Amino acid sequence: MSPLLEVRDLKKHFPIHKGVFSRVSAHVYAVDGVSFHIDRGETLGLVGESGCGKSTVGRTLLKLVEPTAGKILVNGEDITGFNGPQMLPYRRQMQMIYQDPYASLDPRMSAGEIVGEPLIIHRVAAPKERRERVAHLFDRVGLRPELVSAFPHEFSGGQRQRIGIARALALNPELIVGDEPVSALDVSIQAQIINLLMDLQDELKLSYLFVAHDLAVVEHISDRVAVMYLGRIVETTDKTSLFEMPLHPYTEALLSAVPIPKASARTRKRVILAGDVPSPINPPPGCHFHARCPYAFARCRHEVPALREVKPRHWAACHLHDGGVRFPLTKPAGA
Amino acid sequence: MYEPKLVEQNMTKPGVTPAETVLEIENLRTHFFTTGGVVRAVDGVSYTVRNGETLGVVGESGCGKSVTALSILRLIADPPGRIVGGAIRFEGTNLLDLTEREMEAIRGNDISMIFQEPMTSLNPLLTVGRQVAEAIALHRGLSGREALDRAVEMLRRVHMPEPERRVHAYPHQLSGGMRQRVMIAMAVSCDPKVLIADEPTTALDVTIQAQILDLMRELQDRLGTAIILITHDMGVVAENADRVVVMYAGRKVEEASAKELFECPGHPYTKGLLGSLPNLEVAAHTNARRARLNEIKGMVPSLASLPKGCTFASRCNFATAECHAAYPPLVQHRDGHWIACWHAERLLEGAA
Numbered sequence: 001m002s003p004l005l006e007v008r009d010l011k012k013h014f015p016i017h018k019g020v021f022s023r024v025s026a027h028v029y030a031v032d033g034v035s036f037h038i039d040r041g042e043t044l045g046l047v048g049e050s051g052c053g054k055s056t057v058g059r060t061l062l063k064l065v066e067p068t069a070g071k072i073l074v075n076g077e078d079i080t081g082f083n084g085p086q087m088l089p090y091r092r093q094m095q096m097i098y099q100d101p102y103a104s105l106d107p108r109m110s111a112g113e114i115v116g117e118p119l120i121i122h123r124v125a126a127p128k129e130r131r132e133r134v135a136h137l138f139d140r141v142g143l144r145p146e147l148v149s150a151f152p153h154e155f156s157g158g159q160r161q162r163i164g165i166a167r168a169l170a171l172n173p174e175l176i177v178g179d180e181p182v183s184a185l186d187v188s189i190q191a192q193i194i195n196l197l198m199d200l201q202d203e204l205k206l207s208y209l210f211v212a213h214d215l216a217v218v219e220h221i222s223d224r225v226a227v228m229y230l231g232r233i234v235e236t237t238d239k240t241s242l243f244e245m246p247l248h249p250y251t252e253a254l255l256s257a258v259p260i261p262k263a264s265a266r267t268r269k270r271v272i273l274a275g276d277v278p279s280p281i282n283p284p285p286g287c288h289f290h291a292r293c294p295y296a297f298a299r300c301r302h303e304v305p306a307l308r309e310v311k312p313r314h315w316a317a318c319h320l321h322d323g324g325v326r327f328p329l330t331k332p333a334g335a
Numbered sequence: 336m337y338e339p340k341l342v343e344q345n346m347t348k349p350g351v352t353p354a355e356t357v358l359e360i361e362n363l364r365t366h367f368f369t370t371g372g373v374v375r376a377v378d379g380v381s382y383t384v385r386n387g388e389t390l391g392v393v394g395e396s397g398c399g400k401s402v403t404a405l406s407i408l409r410l411i412a413d414p415p416g417r418i419v420g421g422a423i424r425f426e427g428t429n430l431l432d433l434t435e436r437e438m439e440a441i442r443g444n445d446i447s448m449i450f451q452e453p454m455t456s457l458n459p460l461l462t463v464g465r466q467v468a469e470a471i472a473l474h475r476g477l478s479g480r481e482a483l484d485r486a487v488e489m490l491r492r493v494h495m496p497e498p499e500r501r502v503h504a505y506p507h508q509l510s511g512g513m514r515q516r517v518m519i520a521m522a523v524s525c526d527p528k529v530l531i532a533d534e535p536t537t538a539l540d541v542t543i544q545a546q547i548l549d550l551m552r553e554l555q556d557r558l559g560t561a562i563i564l565i566t567h568d569m570g571v572v573a574e575n576a577d578r579v580v581v582m583y584a585g586r587k588v589e590e591a592s593a594k595e596l597f598e599c600p601g602h603p604y605t606k607g608l609l610g611s612l613p614n615l616e617v618a619a620h621t622n623a624r625r626a627r628l629n630e631i632k633g634m635v636p637s638l639a640s641l642p643k644g645c646t647f648a649s650r651c652n653f654a655t656a657e658c659h660a661a662y663p664p665l666v667q668h669r670d671g672h673w674i675a676c677w678h679a680e681r682l683l684e685g686a687a
Contacts, residue, residue: 049540049541049542049543050540156634158634186395186396186567187395187567187569187608187611187612188395188607188608188611188630188631188634189634190611191611191612191613191628191629191630191631192630192631192632194613194628195627195628195630198627213540213541215541215615216612216613216614216615216618217613219613219615219618219619220613220618220626220628221613239618239619240619240620242619243615243616243619243620244619253542254541254542255615256545257541257542257544257545258541258570258615259544259548259568259570259571259573259574259575260570260573260574260614260615260616261569261570261572261573261597261609261612261614262573262597263573263593263594263595263596263597263598266573266574266575266593270545272542272545272546272549273542273545273546274546276510276512276513276543277540
């Protein structure tokens with residue numbers, strides 16, 4: 001059986017226009033050849049730092065932005081070239097939860113109208129059924145029923161995120177793309193929302209693409225994790241292997257940079273990366289990470305490493321493993 | 336490259352030798368008088384900072400941690416805000432008694448501050464060199480030329496690549512991490528005794544955050560500056576603070592050494608906060624479907640209408656009638672470990 005969602009060599013390049021005639025002077029290589037799949041009931045976490053293209057991947061999947069190249073398959077069917085009306089049935093299956101619970105809700109609609117709107121657009125319920133469905137969704141995400149007539153400004157951040165989740169659930173989707181759904185929330189509220197998302201997944205057999213920058217949150221909620229750097233996936237595997245045996249130097253640095261809330265944390269060894277993430281407008285040749293990589297050698301500077309299955313079910317895009325898995329990571333001798 | 340006299344200053348760590356208190360906040364109360372009522376943003380907070388140590392101040396949004404910091408520098412906008420009570424003693428002098436002019440001599444000189452969002456706290460119209468030089472020229476009475484030379488030196492101190500060139504750059508030409516380096520260069524340009532860092536790395540990516548925290552530690556080792564590190568990130572506190580103050584709804588609910596706080600937290604809120612964090616190591620080895628995070632139910636009460644009794648009681652699993660009746664006093668239960676909870680002793684024993 002084909003996976004729920006499969007993405008093959010997805011690319012999204014945003015043109016930069018310049019001058020009076022808006023000539024295209026350059027491109028932002030936001031997503032530059034990304035492939036992955038999500039099975040039914042599974043959570044794939046997509047992590048990376050700002051500007052790595054992780055949000056663009058999420059938005060391209062739902063075709064909120066048109067991909068430049070590549071294929072998006074839903075239940076084995078290629079939806080890449082579909083127009084608006086053709087997309088409509090697929091939009092019912094794939095919904096999104098946004099990062100900012102303040103900006104993603106229309107301030108002039110009541111909470112009940114916001115949650116019920118997808119039902120109107122997709123003409124799936126008569127007004128009476130709709131009210132019942134909205135009431136049910138409110139109950140499901142932990143909002144009091146009398147709040148249907150309240151407006152977004154009357155809610156706290158955590159409650160607004162619950163409205164966003166109820167809206168995403170309205171059409172019984174199979175896949176939910178969460179674009180940093182908890183990063184704007186305080187930790188005590190963040191835990192409530194993460195628990196809610198996991199409960200809903202169990203109950204409704206949902207699949208998630210969970211896009212976030214917080215590695216601890218991603219590890220908690222995901223089955224598998226894909227790490228992105230400057231438009232490309234550099235490593236992907238199940239979360240335990242990723243944590244135990246990071247095979248890409250960037251993953252290793254990312255793991256060691258996350259501060260750990262424990263008394264013993266002060267003594268642990270860290271890899272502190274030098275420099276900043278290069279610009280996606282003019283990405284460096286070869287491996288995008290080579291300028292910051294502590295193990296880089298000559299080959300990394302001109303040859304792009306392919307994402308390949310370095311060991312069973314563990315993919316990494318790094319030249320270090322060309323002659324077999326090299327763990328712990330070290331610079332190759334003679335390089 | 337660096338001033339040798341600064342290198343020689345030794346850093347005193349609490350617990351090793353009783354370090355000298357440089358800043359002392361006593362029963363500070365800062366309220367905001369709004370049309371919706373009096374918001375008690377800070378309501379009786381006390382803490383001290385010793386030479387060369389890092390004091391972590393943690394809490395969620397609206398707990399009063401930033402307002403406390405702004406109160407120290409007397410930067411509260413009046414109206415609507417006002418410091419209505421308490422004292423802030425810097426080397427024995429109560430800052431609340433000083434005139435505005437005397438205060439100006441302290442701000443950015445003896446006590447300086449780093450803000451969360453480097454883009455909004457830098458002036459977009461001035462080169463970063465001029466902005467770093469401004470404080471130096473003001474407090475050290477240097478000429479423009481000399482101050483600019485010193486600005487280059489400061490940018491070098493914070494490891495800005497190519498400082499001679501970057502001194503002429505405008506903020507928009509720099510990355511987020513480099514802007515934060517500029518902020519730090521400004522803040523340490525007059526060798527402050529106290530550095531207040533308000534969420535200094537919240538807007539930054541983790542790999543850049545690691546660079547900036549590393550830089551702050553390095554500067555502290557060299558200059559002996561006391562740092563007040565305000566953050567919502569328990570991980571940042573665990574790895575950087577010597578002592579920690581936990582705030583909730585405008586009050587200090589717990590204070591302890593970082594080691595003690597993370598090993599045996601005494602206040603139910605602190606316990607809840609630590610339990611609600613996904614742990615990288617644990618998360619990697621457990622099946623997400625079964626491992627639920629411990630959530631703290633409900634939300635922070637409105638600061639304009641705080642409940643009678645303990646402000647955390649409505650969210651607390653241990654709350655009894657006693658908790659709803661009166662706010663618990665802050666009591667020292669172990670050496671240096673202060674907790675404001677009626678059930679602290681029982682909770683500490685449970686943890687041990």
